[in-house]
Amino acid sequence: MHDQAEALRLKMLMNLEKTARSAAIISGKGGVGKSNFTANFSYSLLAKGKKVLIVDMDIGMGNIHILFGATPTYSLNDYLSGSQTLHEVVTPVEEGLAFIAGGSGLDTVLEWSKPMFDRLIDGFTMLQTEYDVILFDMGAGANKSSIDLILAVDEIILISTPEPTSITDAYSMMKYICMQDADKAFHIVSNRVIKEEEGRDSVARLQLAMRKFLSAETTILGFLPDDVNVRNAVIAQTPFVKLYPNAQISKRMKEITETYLLGEQPGTSIETSGFLNKIKSIFQKGRG
Ligand SMILES: Nc1ncnc2c1ncn2[C@@H]1O[C@H](COP(=O)(O)OP(=O)(O)OP(=O)(O)O)[C@@H](O)[C@H]1O
């Protein structure tokens, strides 16, 4: 235990200049394509030379592992409870890409014990030096249990479909987050777009509403078409960007990835890493 902590600190010292970008993938209503986006986006980032870790936050019904055709032995909870090492709960997909499976118990930070919390900080301190991007695939909707984590990450990637109900739900979710953290970086992806203008219009309206009523700036990462290849890729348990690299949807994902990487801020150090500092302050505030 002690040796492991020492090794972590050593590793940290060696990598002080490097820390991952962290993003939560969220939506207003469920089933709009967050998990499929996360799996394919991670793969697309990998193709751009980034090391990517996915944390499946969909407690109980997590399905990132299914999309990769991988069978995890342990979940994050096994690490937090102290029964497994960090290395043990990270399931590799391929060189430079891995995920941590969801498990019960990681939903509310405030209910965690201090040792669990310390393990989380130690664990993510190490993971932030090992990966370039950490993606949290969240469950549906704004609930109190997932908000702590959403508030802690650097960026939000909101997935919405052009349907009016998806847009209004997305807006209320963003409003909820904005009320707690006015400076959050928001990115929008419109998924299952059938008509290009429809996708463009709906997202532009959402962006305008965010600006006008919440004074929040958002970037539009792009649009993904409604495509039967998504379903085929799910059945094949392989990301569509890998299975169908020349499909329109894969090209769009590549553009989204390039737009996302344009917003990269180089040179943030562990000390200034937003994610860990924020999660620490949320934890401390909650404990009074
Ligand atoms: N661009 C697309 N074209 C066609 N089908 C899609 C597309 N994106 C997602 N789907 C389909 O929508 C369904 C839901 O996708 P997914 O599981 O990724 O959503 P989710 O937002 O993660 O859901 P949940 O809120 O339950 O976690 C899946 O059956 C998937 O195949």
Ligand SMILES: [Mg+2]
């Ligand atoms: Mg999902």
